Amino acid sequence: MNGHSKPDTKKLADELENASGMYRLSAPKSLATAGFEKNSAWFLEFCRSLGTPLSQSAKGELILSIRNESFGKDDPRTRGPNTNRKLSFHTDRCDVIAFLCLNPAKSGGENQVVQSSTVERTIREERPDLHAHLAGNYPYKRHVIDRANPSPYCMQPIFSWQDSHFACSYLRVLIDRADADPDCPNLSSPQREALDFLDEVCEREELQTRFTLRAGDMLFLNNWTTLHRRTAFEDFIESDKRRHLLRVWLSMPNSRPLVEDFQANFGAVEAGALRGGIHPVGSHRQTSKQKR
Numbered sequence: 001m002n003g004h005s006k007p008d009t010k011k012l013a014d015e016l017e018n019a020s021g022m023y024r025l026s027a028p029k030s031l032a033t034a035g036f037e038k039n040s041a042w043f044l045e046f047c048r049s050l051g052t053p054l055s056q057s058a059k060g061e062l063i064l065s066i067r068n069e070s071f072g073k074d075d076p077r078t079r080g081p082n083t084n085r086k087l088s089f090h091t092d093r094c095d096v097i098a099f100l101c102l103n104p105a106k107s108g109g110e111n112q113v114v115q116s117s118t119v120e121r122t123i124r125e126e127r128p129d130l131h132a133h134l135a136g137n138y139p140y141k142r143h144v145i146d147r148a149n150p151s152p153y154c155m156q157p158i159f160s161w162q163d164s165h166f167a168c169s170y171l172r173v174l175i176d177r178a179d180a181d182p183d184c185p186n187l188s189s190p191q192r193e194a195l196d197f198l199d200e201v202c203e204r205e206e207l208q209t210r211f212t213l214r215a216g217d218m219l220f221l222n223n224w225t226t227l228h229r230r231t232a233f234e235d236f237i238e239s240d241k242r243r244h245l246l247r248v249w250l251s252m253p254n255s256r257p258l259v260e261d262f263q264a265n266f267g268a269v270e271a272g273a274l275r276g277g278i279h280p281v282g283s284h285r286q287t288s289k290q291k292r
Contacts, residue, residue: 021225051250054277094249101213108233116168139178
């Protein structure tokens with residue numbers, strides 16, 4: 001769904017939770033020349049009108065600059081979003097992920113979104129044997145930036161249902177890291193085959209919604225009902241023209257309930273609970289209900 005004027009935030013939240021799970025709209029034209037600080041402040045405030053912004057790093061950052069930092073493959077600061085390489089389909093550790101595009105890439109950087117319920121249904125119909133594994137728990141190794149988390153790994157399902165509410169959560173890079181770590185549980189061959197088939201289904205172009213964000217475009221995605229990625233991109237040489245997005249993770253007051261297996265990684269599983277994000281070093285996780 002798309003919009004070009006400021007939407008009713010309650011309707012936007014309802015669209016994300018109970019309908020398409022995706023919403024695109026444009027920021028006010030006045031922000032086009034407002035500069036980074038004003039864009040960041042406006043976007044964060046707009047996101048606050050939808051839900052509760054979450055920490056995205058051990059530093060407690062509520063808004064993250066998404067651009068190619070060229071840290072290097074083995075640099076602990078490297079995360080998929082701050083590279084220019086193609087990402088795999090995944091979800092993030094929040095109810096809703098929000099983006100504001102400040103600069104598009106010179107070429108590439110296409111956004112691709114699939115409905116996770118369609119992926120789940122396709123796998124259930126074509127490979128029910130593998131579907132059963134995806135509904136079971138997989139090990140997720142602690143993220144390299146999640147330094148405040150004392151657990152070396154957690155166990156959670158990819159497909160799950162709680163009180164008739166479907167949820168999909170998937171970040172293969174952490175599953176593969178757990179599988180390669182002798183201190184974490186190993187995957188079985190059927191589990192690996194199930195992950196490969198999940199990736200294969202997500203690659204089917206007929207299931208994908210594709211678009212490229214332009215300067216001033218915003219994108220909101222429900223992480224429990226969609227999987228997303230972006231393609232590789234080439235940047236401009238000029239630093240002020242390089243691809244640059246702002247990202248906010250949101251815990252939503254109208255969120256769905258989750259199975260208990262997500263408690264360890266998200267901090268809470270009740271509908272509308274404050275949950276998700278990266279636990280900042282030296283702080284305490286909150287799990288209270290949010291106010292609408």
